[in-house]
Amino acid sequence: MSNKGQSGKRASFSGKIGYVLAVAGSAVGLGNIWRFPYLAAKYGGGIFLLVYLILTVTFGYVLIMSETALGRMTRKSPVGAYQTFGKTKSFKIGGWLNAVIPMLIVPYYSSIGGWVIKYLVEYLKGNVQTVAQDGYFTEFISDSFQVEAWFIVFAVLVFCVILAGVENGVERVSKIMMPILVILAVIVAIYSVTRPGAIEGVKYFLIPNPKHFSAMTVVAAMGQMFYSLSIAMGILYTYGSYIGKDVDLEKSTTQVEIFDTAIAMLAGLMIIPAVFAFSGGNPDELQAGPSLMFITLPKVFASMGVGRIAGILFFVLVLLAAATSAISLLETSVSTFQDELHWSRPRCCILMAVVMIVIGTLSSMGYGALDFIQFFGMASLDFFDFLTNSVMMPLAALATCFLIIRTVGFDKIAREIEQSSAFKRKKLYMFFLKYLAPVFLVIILLSSIANVLG
Numbered sequence: 001m002s003n004k005g006q007s008g009k010r011a012s013f014s015g016k017i018g019y020v021l022a023v024a025g026s027a028v029g030l031g032n033i034w035r036f037p038y039l040a041a042k043y044g045g046g047i048f049l050l051v052y053l054i055l056t057v058t059f060g061y062v063l064i065m066s067e068t069a070l071g072r073m074t075r076k077s078p079v080g081a082y083q084t085f086g087k088t089k090s091f092k093i094g095g096w097l098n099a100v101i102p103m104l105i106v107p108y109y110s111s112i113g114g115w116v117i118k119y120l121v122e123y124l125k126g127n128v129q130t131v132a133q134d135g136y137f138t139e140f141i142s143d144s145f146q147v148e149a150w151f152i153v154f155a156v157l158v159f160c161v162i163l164a165g166v167e168n169g170v171e172r173v174s175k176i177m178m179p180i181l182v183i184l185a186v187i188v189a190i191y192s193v194t195r196p197g198a199i200e201g202v203k204y205f206l207i208p209n210p211k212h213f214s215a216m217t218v219v220a221a222m223g224q225m226f227y228s229l230s231i232a233m234g235i236l237y238t239y240g241s242y243i244g245k246d247v248d249l250e251k252s253t254t255q256v257e258i259f260d261t262a263i264a265m266l267a268g269l270m271i272i273p274a275v276f277a278f279s280g281g282n283p284d285e286l287q288a289g290p291s292l293m294f295i296t297l298p299k300v301f302a303s304m305g306v307g308r309i310a311g312i313l314f315f316v317l318v319l320l321a322a323a324t325s326a327i328s329l330l331e332t333s334v335s336t337f338q339d340e341l342h343w344s345r346p347r348c349c350i351l352m353a354v355v356m357i358v359i360g361t362l363s364s365m366g367y368g369a370l371d372f373i374q375f376f377g378m379a380s381l382d383f384f385d386f387l388t389n390s391v392m393m394p395l396a397a398l399a400t401c402f403l404i405i406r407t408v409g410f411d412k413i414a415r416e417i418e419q420s421s422a423f424k425r426k427k428l429y430m431f432f433l434k435y436l437a438p439v440f441l442v443i444i445l446l447s448s449i450a451n452v453l454g
């Protein structure tokens with residue numbers, strides 16, 4: 001899929017399935033496999049999962065529908081879509097807010113993509129026991145030059161695809177890869193949950209315990225929902241602009257949500273029970289944060305007879321999932337520059353490369369040589385993750401809500417959605433969009449800022 005066809009016309013998806021797969025391909029990535037389990041582990045287990053599920057079927061549903069409908073209605077990506085409805089400064093800011101987020105995410109996303117390649121190489125070399133040792137990961141991420149080198153390998157890979165414009169190839173690879181990823185995840189999850197002691201982890205992950213609830217549970221779940229479903233970052237406007245009027249938006253939104261959530265839950269079942277099983281009943285590792293996947297899974301693989309093969313397969317699939325997501329983040333960023341600055345594609349790629357190098361290097365070296373650069377007490381990678389997910393995305397989502405409430409109007413959105421089928425959850429949609437979403441988003445925004453300043 002590309003934003004411009006050979007003729008310069010707006011390209012479109014091959015069909016309904018093509019659209020669902022493309023959105024699912026963008027949605028399923030490091031967010032599901034790396035980010036979701038560590039947040040669930042850190043912010044309350046079952047209660048985090050419950051809050052996440054509630055948010056997904058309410059706010060997630062409303063925002064996916066809204067962004068896709070606005071994209072399809074205007075046939076533009078976010079900056080253009082906002083300007084279709086008004087030319088004042090606030091429309092410009094609203095559009096750019098959506099468009100800038102992927103530009104800030106893709107550099108640190110690539111830094112983690114680099115960690116994935118490093119682990120893949122270690123499994124290829126057969127170092128199954130070495131990577132499972134305590135302290136291995138911490139030592140690796142503080143070796144700044146090594147981390148930077150792997151970040152660059154990942155970034156170059158993604159840029160090559162973008163420059164060559166072989167998105168079709170990527171789409172085809174995703175179609176084969178997704179089912180393999182699911183099968184492998186099921187196998188590893190079954191293996192994890194059947195380890196001695198793992199059942200405590202299954203309970204921690206699946207059974208909500210109000211004692212584990214805190215304001216951060218909601219803040220983190222909300223940010224994760226945006227991130228995982230690729231909401232509030234311009235992607236769905238862009239994808240919506242490629243689809244035909246016959247695509248049933250309600251049905252495809254439901255399918256994407258189910259698929260994305262299922263993969264996240266599988267990742268949770270692979271990782272969280274393993275923390276309990278391999279930490280001898282003292283699961284301090286639950287607090288490990290971004291490093292969790294890289295600490296826990298190697299222990300699981302080291303204990304398997306076929307650990308090397310499992311490790312290779314797993315990291316190949318994570319790499320592909322990460323690469324397809326990073327490609328769509330980068331593609332959106334480059335096409336925004338092309339549309340708005342009217343620069344050539346290579347020139348826009350160079351601009352994005354500069355952004356990548358600056359933010360990516362800060363993120364990669366932030367646990368080593370550049371660890372003196374901290375933002376509000378956070379390492380660079382954690383800061384960019386927090387800034388985009390907990391501050392900018394709620395703002396971008398608010399902008400979308402206000403655009404519909406104040407300017408576009410429900411009727412027009414409803415008519416857009418009804419072009420393909422009856423709008424079954426219309427009342428729910430309106431109620432959430434008008435009353436709950438804005439109030440809730442403001443509360444989330446304020447509590448995440450208070451959390452950092454406090």
Ligand code: PFF
Nearest residue numbers: 027029030031228230235325
């Ligand atoms: N949803 C992706 C993930 O969960 O990893 C992250 C992402 C990829 C967001 C691509 C946006 C995007 F365009």
